[in-house]
Amino acid sequence: MDFALTEEQEFFKKMIAETVDKMIVPRAAEIDEKDEFPHELWHQFASLGYLGIRYPESVGGMNADKTMCLTFYEEVARGSTGFSTIVNQNCLMGTHFVYKFGNEAIRERCFGPAIRGEKVATICFTEDQSGSDLGATRTRAVKDGDGWRINGTKQWITNGPICDFCTVLATTDPSKGLKGLSFFLVEKGTPGFSGGQTLDKLGARGTATGEVVLDNVWVPDENFLGTEPGQGLVEVGEILGEVRLMVGASALGLARAAYTEALEFSRKRIAFGKPIGSFQLIREKFANMDMEMNAARLMLYYGAWLLEKGMDVTTAAAEAKVYATEVCLKVVDELTRIYGANAFAHEYAPQRYFRDARLFLYGGGTHEVLRDFIGRKLIGRL
Amino acid sequence: MENLLLFIETKDKELKKASLELLGEAARLRAAGTYKVHGVIMGGVPEDVKKKVLPYVDVLANITGPALDRYTPEGFASALAGYAKEIAPKLILASATQTGRDFLPRVAVLLGSGIASDVTGIRWSEDPVKFVRPIYGGKVLSEVSFTGYPAVVTVRPNTFAGEEPGAEEGEYLERQAGIDPGQLRTKVLRREESGQGKVDLIEADIIVSGGRGLKSAENFKVLEDLAGTIGAAVGAARSVVDAKWRDQEDQVGKSGKTVSPKLYVAVGISGAIHHTMGMDTSKVVLAVNTDPNAMIFSYADYGIVGDFAQVVPAMTEEFRKRLGR
Amino acid sequence: MNIVVLAKQVPDAEAHIDIGEDGKGLTVEQKFTANVFDEFAMEEALRLKEKHGGKVKIITLGTGKATEVLRTGIAMGADEALLLEDGAFLNGDGYATALALSRAAAKEPFDVILCGRQAIDDDRGEVGPMVAQFLGIPHGGGIIKLDIADGTATVECPAEGGKEVLEVKLPALFTAQKGLNEPRVPPIMGVMKAMKAAIPRVAPAELGISPEEAGAAGSKVRTEKYFHPKKKAAVQMIQGEPQEAAVEAVRILMDVERIL
Numbered sequence: 001m002d003f004a005l006t007e008e009q010e011f012f013k014k015m016i017a018e019t020v021d022k023m024i025v026p027r028a029a030e031i032d033e034k035d036e037f038p039h040e041l042w043h044q045f046a047s048l049g050y051l052g053i054r055y056p057e058s059v060g061g062m063n064a065d066k067t068m069c070l071t072f073y074e075e076v077a078r079g080s081t082g083f084s085t086i087v088n089q090n091c092l093m094g095t096h097f098v099y100k101f102g103n104e105a106i107r108e109r110c111f112g113p114a115i116r117g118e119k120v121a122t123i124c125f126t127e128d129q130s131g132s133d134l135g136a137t138r139t140r141a142v143k144d145g146d147g148w149r150i151n152g153t154k155q156w157i158t159n160g161p162i163c164d165f166c167t168v169l170a171t172t173d174p175s176k177g178l179k180g181l182s183f184f185l186v187e188k189g190t191p192g193f194s195g196g197q198t199l200d201k202l203g204a205r206g207t208a209t210g211e212v213v214l215d216n217v218w219v220p221d222e223n224f225l226g227t228e229p230g231q232g233l234v235e236v237g238e239i240l241g242e243v244r245l246m247v248g249a250s251a252l253g254l255a256r257a258a259y260t261e262a263l264e265f266s267r268k269r270i271a272f273g274k275p276i277g278s279f280q281l282i283r284e285k286f287a288n289m290d291m292e293m294n295a296a297r298l299m300l301y302y303g304a305w306l307l308e309k310g311m312d313v314t315t316a317a318a319e320a321k322v323y324a325t326e327v328c329l330k331v332v333d334e335l336t337r338i339y340g341a342n343a344f345a346h347e348y349a350p351q352r353y354f355r356d357a358r359l360f361l362y363g364g365g366t367h368e369v370l371r372d373f374i375g376r377k378l379i380g381r382l
Numbered sequence: 383m384e385n386l387l388l389f390i391e392t393k394d395k396e397l398k399k400a401s402l403e404l405l406g407e408a409a410r411l412r413a414a415g416t417y418k419v420h421g422v423i424m425g426g427v428p429e430d431v432k433k434k435v436l437p438y439v440d441v442l443a444n445i446t447g448p449a450l451d452r453y454t455p456e457g458f459a460s461a462l463a464g465y466a467k468e469i470a471p472k473l474i475l476a477s478a479t480q481t482g483r484d485f486l487p488r489v490a491v492l493l494g495s496g497i498a499s500d501v502t503g504i505r506w507s508e509d510p511v512k513f514v515r516p517i518y519g520g521k522v523l524s525e526v527s528f529t530g531y532p533a534v535v536t537v538r539p540n541t542f543a544g545e546e547p548g549a550e551e552g553e554y555l556e557r558q559a560g561i562d563p564g565q566l567r568t569k570v571l572r573r574e575e576s577g578q579g580k581v582d583l584i585e586a587d588i589i590v591s592g593g594r595g596l597k598s599a600e601n602f603k604v605l606e607d608l609a610g611t612i613g614a615a616v617g618a619a620r621s622v623v624d625a626k627w628r629d630q631e632d633q634v635g636k637s638g639k640t641v642s643p644k645l646y647v648a649v650g651i652s653g654a655i656h657h658t659m660g661m662d663t664s665k666v667v668l669a670v671n672t673d674p675n676a677m678i679f680s681y682a683d684y685g686i687v688g689d690f691a692q693v694v695p696a697m698t699e700e701f702r703k704r705l706g707r
Numbered sequence: 708m709n710i711v712v713l714a715k716q717v718p719d720a721e722a723h724i725d726i727g728e729d730g731k732g733l734t735v736e737q738k739f740t741a742n743v744f745d746e747f748a749m750e751e752a753l754r755l756k757e758k759h760g761g762k763v764k765i766i767t768l769g770t771g772k773a774t775e776v777l778r779t780g781i782a783m784g785a786d787e788a789l790l791l792e793d794g795a796f797l798n799g800d801g802y803a804t805a806l807a808l809s810r811a812a813a814k815e816p817f818d819v820i821l822c823g824r825q826a827i828d829d830d831r832g833e834v835g836p837m838v839a840q841f842l843g844i845p846h847g848g849g850i851i852k853l854d855i856a857d858g859t860a861t862v863e864c865p866a867e868g869g870k871e872v873l874e875v876k877l878p879a880l881f882t883a884q885k886g887l888n889e890p891r892v893p894p895i896m897g898v899m900k901a902m903k904a905a906i907p908r909v910a911p912a913e914l915g916i917s918p919e920e921a922g923a924a925g926s927k928v929r930t931e932k933y934f935h936p937k938k939k940a941a942v943q944m945i946q947g948e949p950q951e952a953a954v955e956a957v958r959i960l961m962d963v964e965r966i967l
Contacts, residue, residue, distance in 0.1 A: 008902035011778050015898045018740070018779075022892055049895040062895050264721070268677060273941075342675065393867065454873075455836060456845050480867055484848040487801065487833040491840035496802055496927025499831050512931060517830055521724055522733065525931045533927070567845040567876040571861070573869055580868035588966065612967060630851070630886035631865040636720055636827060637743055637885040645966045655721060663936070666964050668956060682942045684959060686952045696953030704961060 005067070012068050016075045019048065024079030031082050031206035032352050037120070037162055038083065038206060045083075046117020051090045054242075055099060059107070060115055066242070066304040070249040077253035081356035082206025084250055085158045090114050092246060094121025094159075096239050097167040097183050101225040106185060110165045119164035124154040124212050131156075131362075132369040134169070134233065135177035139214060141170035141184055147220040150184060153196070154212040156362075161195030161208040164188050168214065169236075172229040181232030185223040192217040203355030240364075241313035245303045247364035248317075248324035251357070252296050255328040258335040258353040259289055265339055276338070285334050293331065296324040315377055318370045325360040325367070332357040385469050386417040389462060389476035389486070390435060395428045397435065399544075400477035400585045404537060405438040406545035408475070411506065412440065413548050417472070421552075422465055424450045424458055432554060437547035447559030453481055454568040459488035461559045466493055471532055473511070478536035479585055490534040497534040498526055502541050502642070502663065519636060519659030539585045540642045540665075576629065583634065586615035588645045591634055591661070593619035595650020595671060596690060599627035604691065605649060608698045611707060617641065617661075619651045635660035649690045653678025670694065708761035708855070710752045711812045712785065713822035713838065714745035716769050716776040720827060730932035741776045744823025747883035750890040751853055752821050753784045759855065761818075762786040766811050768796050768804055774906045782893035782901035789814075792908045795921040801833030803925035808834065809841035810914035819860070820880040824849050835882035846880040847873055851887050 005013065023045055031038050054069045055061025064072070073091075077084040089095075098111045098121075113119040130136040139152025150170055154160065165187040173180035186193050196211025226235050263286070266277035276282050299320040306313040332353045336343035343350035361367060388408055391398040408419045421439040423431070425446060435442050443465060449457045458481075466474055466489070474489065476482035478500040490497035502523075503514035510527040513535060517524050583589060590609045592602055602616065609616045618628035620635050634641055636656040646664035650671060651657060658681045661667070669682035670693050679685045686693055701707075718724075722736035741749075752763045765780035767773050768791040777788035789811060796807055812820055820839075825832035839846035851870075852863035860875045865886075875881075893901070911921040918924060945952045945959070960966045 007774070011775060011902050012898060014775060015779070015782060015893060015901075019892050047894070048892060053895065062899060064899075267723075268680070270680065454845075455839075455848065459840065480849070480865075483832050484836060487805075487836040488840040488846075490802065490833075491805070491837050496800060497833055497837075498928055499801075499833055515830075516936070518718070518724055518735075518828055519720065519830065520936065522726065522933050523936055524933050526928050527931055529927050529929055567879070568847070569874040571872045571874055573866070573871050575869040582867040585867075633885070640830075645960065645964070659720070666960070666966060667939075668960065669942070679942045679944075681939070683939060683964075684956065685942045685944045686949075686956060687944065688949045688952060692949035693953050693956075696950050697957055700954050700957040701967075704957060705967065 009065075009067055009071070012064075013071045013075070016050070016072055017078075020075045020079035024076065024083055028080035028083070029349065029352065031080050035082075035201070035205040035207075037086070037159070037208060041083065042086065042117060045087070051087065051117055052115035053091060055095075055115060059099070060112055066308040067301060069242075070245060070300060070304045073246045074249040074253035074256070077250035078257045080206065081250065081254050081359060082204045084253070085204050085359070086120070086207050088246055088250070089122045089158055090117070090120065092239065093123040093243060094163075094167060097123075097225040097235070098165070098185055101183075101227075102185065103222050106222060110185065110187070113164075120159050120162060121165055121167075122157055122159040122163045123167045123169075124157050124160065125169045126154060126156040127152065128155055132366055134181065137169060137171045137181060138174070139168065139170040140174070141172050141182060143172075144218060147218055148184060148224060150186065150214045150217045150219065152214050154214075156199070156209060157212045158209050159207050160212040161198050161210045163195070163212075166212060167225060168212075169232060176230060178233050179230050182229045183225040183232050183235065184219055185225055186214065186217055186219055190217055190219065202358060203352070204359040241303070241317035242307060244317040244321035244364040245300055245307070245313070247360055248296070248300050248303075248321040250363075251321075251324040251328035251360040252293065252300060254353060254356055254360075255289075255293055255296070255324075255331040258328075258332045258350070259293065261349055261353070262286070262289075262331075262335045262338045269340075282338060285338060289331050289334055292327040296320070296327045299323055315374055318365070318374050321360075321364050322367050322370050322374075325357075328357050328360060383415070383418050385471035386411065386419050387466055387469065387471035387474045388419065388421045388439070389474070389482065390421045390423045391477065391479060391481060392423065392427070392431055395431070397431050398477070398479070398585065399587070400479055400539040403539065403542040403544045404475055404477055405435065405547070407504075407542040409438040409547045410545045412438070416506070419552070420465075420469055420471065422462060424453075424461060436551040436554065437549065439552040441552050442554045443557055444554070445557045445559050447561060447563075449561035449563040449566055450559050452570040454566055454570070455485040455488055456568060457559070457561055457566055459485045459492060460561050463489045463492035464560070465557065466532060474532060474534045476534075476536050477585075478538045480582060482536045486534050486536050493532055493534070495532045495534055496528045496530070497536075498528075499536045500538050500640075501535055502538050504535075504537070516640075516663065519655075520640070520662055521659065538642050540587065540644060576631070581615045583615050583617050583632065583639045583641050586641065586643050588612055588614035588647075589617045589634070589641055589643045589661075589664075590614045590647045590649065591617035591619065591651060592622060592628075592649045593651030593657070594621045595652075596622070597650075599625075601691070602627065604694045608647070608694055608701070611698050611701045611705070614645075614647075619657050648678050648682065649694060651678050652676050653681055708755060708759045708819065709815065709817045710755050710761060710763045711817045711820045712745070712749050712752045712763060712765040712780060713808050713812065713820065713834070714749065714765055714767050714776045714780060715742045715823070715826045716740070716767065716773040717742045717826050717828040726933045726935060730934050733933055739772060739775065741779050742823050742826045744825060744827075744883055744885070745776070746823075746890040747885065747887045748821035748823050749780050749783055749785065750888045751883055752819075753891070754888065755819065755853075755855065756784070764789065764815075766808060767791070768799075768807055770797070777906055778901040778904065779893070781904050782897035783891055784897060788904065788906050790906050790908045791914075793910045793921070795911050795918060795924070798923040798926070799921065800926035800928040801831050801837055802927050803920065803922055805834045805837035806841060806920060806925065807911070807914060807916055809838040810916060811909060812838065813842060814914075818877050819855070820844075820878075822880070822882055824882045824884040832882075835880060839880040842878075842880070844878050844880055845875050846882070847875055848882050849884040850881045851884065853881060853887070
């Protein structure tokens with residue numbers, strides 16, 4: 001077991017960390033305040049080429065190993081959780097299906113521009129009545145001539161109201177539940193496709209998140225992104241592990257941002273004539289935070305190792321995502337305790353970290369559903 | 383008795399205050415009989431400067447020549463090293479002004495000697511002589527010594543108190559540099575003044591500095607008024623330089639200048655480390671900020687929690703009354 | 708045009724520093740970064756290459772970790788790198804370090820050498836001018852603008868309340884300071900290339916440097932000890948309304964501290 005990063009991976013980590021510090025960190029507060037898609041930053045960041053990180057060089061990607069990918073997701077979220085949600089869509093969920101199942105024309109029209117940052121991508125799962133319960137998906141795709149007619153409304157879609165194209169989860173046969181799901185490409189400008197209401201979110205602000213309406217949208221056969229209808233769950237299952245590790249890595253990145261803030265503050269803030277870092281109860285907090293962040297890190301990068309080796313990462317990824325998120329929630333909480341009353345003011349960063357952390361409870365699966373899933377796997381079919 | 387060689391600077395035909403500080407320290411050593419003091423001035427010396435310097439030194443050498451009319455690192459280094467070879471001093475001292483720090487390292491190489499730059503203290507009575515210099519932005523002080531002599535030292539302005547000279551005037555001599563100006567590969571094309579004889583922050587006695595808390599570039603007028611009244615230079619924190627409210631050369635801090643004035647007034651400056659590392663050796667620091675928890679108060683001797691727009695003009699007014707200006 | 712950049716890997720500005728028991732050693736938190744002023748030098752070198760063609764070679768003296776600053780340069784666009792890594796090079800003063808770097812720079816003909824005005828750990832600012840003197844070339848300190856035409860550089864340097872415009876014949880060395888340029892952020896392609904780059908090392912002997920001339924042995928300045936600056940006493944807050952506080956402040960500065 002080699003726990004060390006290679007010299008190359010260390011260097012990559014350093015470079016992306018410095019890039020985040022230079023480009024993203026200074027704008028993080030503004031991104032949160034404005035809660036608008038940050039066009040200027042997006043173009044600047046995209047031009048560096050990182051969006052293609054997990055795709056092969058042959059299609060304009062960088063073919064980085066999974067450890068580097070996680071490092072990347074971690075660092076970007078450390079800079080700005082809100083911005084990372086946009087980046088992550090273009091890096092993985094929003095582009096995977098067009099990459100894997102799209103034809104030449106679709107790849108050129110959607111995939112290429114997405115990883116160059118010229119188009120904003122997203123994936124649409126959630127609906128009013130279906131979050132974790134994908135089987136209850138009501139968005140319906142019906143075969144219509146040499147294409148499909150899609151009807152439905154999606155909720156909670158990152159970039160939804162403004163995206164250039166999205167991968168939509170729809171059911172081709174409601175009676176089949178989870179075995180009736182498929183993915184379809186729908187592009188901006190398609191009649192009937194529109195962005196709807198935008199949500200005013202508690203945290204991870206910095207883009208439009210909200211409704212996507214599909215009103216009698218017709219797409220040609222080539223927009224069906226999959227092997228055959230009904231295989232959607234299996235197909236998304238291929239990337240679910242990576243998605244969960246991505247969420248976990250993002251949570252760890254945010255935890256680190258909060259931890260660093262807490263550390264600096266503890267070294268400098270004077271109370272009772274000494275820096276507060278001199279007091280035992282403060283020191284205890286750091287010991288606990290470090291222990292838990294280290295554990296989260298090991299779980300996440302073990303997951304990356306499994307992914308890299310092509311081994312089954314289902315349980316490991318779910319566990320890592322749950323654990324890293326719970327750790328993140330604790331760390332941001334501790335920061336608000338260490339920071340004192342100033343954590344209660346919008347002017348300072350701790351409140352943003354505190355709000356942002358709640359995001360991870362939802363992305364990649366709720367913890368209640370995941371824990372039940374993990375437990376079931378461990379105990380086995382009874 | 384060993385020789386001490388001082389590089390003395392003038393600006394606009396006047397002796398620089400930083401050089402006066404060096405001369406004062408040298409005069410002290412001269413009076414104690416430990417060193418024979420030689421001073422060097424490059425280029426022409428106005429009569430009154432000559433008169434002012436002579437009581438401090440045993441010898442004042444004026445090195446002239448067409449190659450020394452304007453400062454170039456090569457020209458000055460060659461001239462100073464040449465004179466040093468002639469008198470074989472133990473130490474060559476210059477003030478750590480921009481000029482001093484720029485060419486004294488070249489002198490060290492020409493003499494094959496060591497150099498200690500931007501020194502903030504000298505323990506003359508120890509053997510070997512010990513020099514204190516800040517590192518890591520002033521977070522740590524290091525005490526260094528030389529393995530041999532001659533050695534070159536640049537001293538941070540405002541390090542020495544500036545003693546009174548002795549009564550005995552030294553001798554004055556002139557030297558030709560013997561440098562062919564055609565050999566110099568640096569030519570000064572022109573000089574542009576920023577305005578009203580600004581004193582370099584590094585050499586200023588008093589600095590009034592402003593940060594983001596001033597809210598706009600125009601508000602710096604309030605600081606300039608105070609500065610004008612008490613003869614201070616105006617500095618700036620990085621944030622206002624990046625916002626282009628003030629010039630880069632006014633920046634105090636990590637990627638700007640490190641200053642050591644008698645008084646540093648920090649107005650509307652939060653006190654982030656990249657700033658404080660540039661001013662935390664100031665003798666007295668007064669901070670004015672609306673935020674009682676601002677980090678700057680940890681680096682200040684005195685603090686006022688208040689709105690600069692009310693506090694600073696009131697200070698200016700009070701100074702005017704007290705100084706009769 | 709052959710451009711050489713001298714860079715240094717330094718501890719992060721906020722790195723925690725512990726002084727040893729007897730003031731003898733320094734333990735610095737292991738967080739490193741490229742010296743900020745050297746980044747301006749690297750960026751300027753790349754701009755010169757983009758304008759005039761040629762190549763950029765980046766050289767550093769340090770331990771194995773110092774490869775990071777070289778890789779950063781390559782990620783930004785440098786063509787070659789060189790590491791002076793031998794233990795013998797370490798802990799040198801400005802003189803020994805400048806001697807070693809000047810020999811490394813002179814291995815090939817060059818037109819311009821660029822480096823930062825000073826390193827933020829040692830704060831010496833000596834190496835640039837000393838390298839220039841060792842190589843017998845002119846230098847311009849703390850430049851904020853650089854243009855080259857027909858073997859001559861025209862530079863601008865802030866100079867004590869003003870700005871000077873100088874003409875310097877190449878080959879020459881220039882030290883960079885803030886205001887010269889805005890260093891580029893390396894694109895991922897550069898980062899991937901830098902990750903894979905093999906970094907050549909060179910030993911003192913190859914540079915014609917004897918053991919007595921290298922590193923600590925070749926230093927003319929010796930560090931006797933380290934200590935922390937005296938901590939200021941806790942701040943005295945001046946109370947009262949702005950008017951009152953201002954008057955009190957003036958009284959303190961003039962009568963107590965005797966500033967004016």
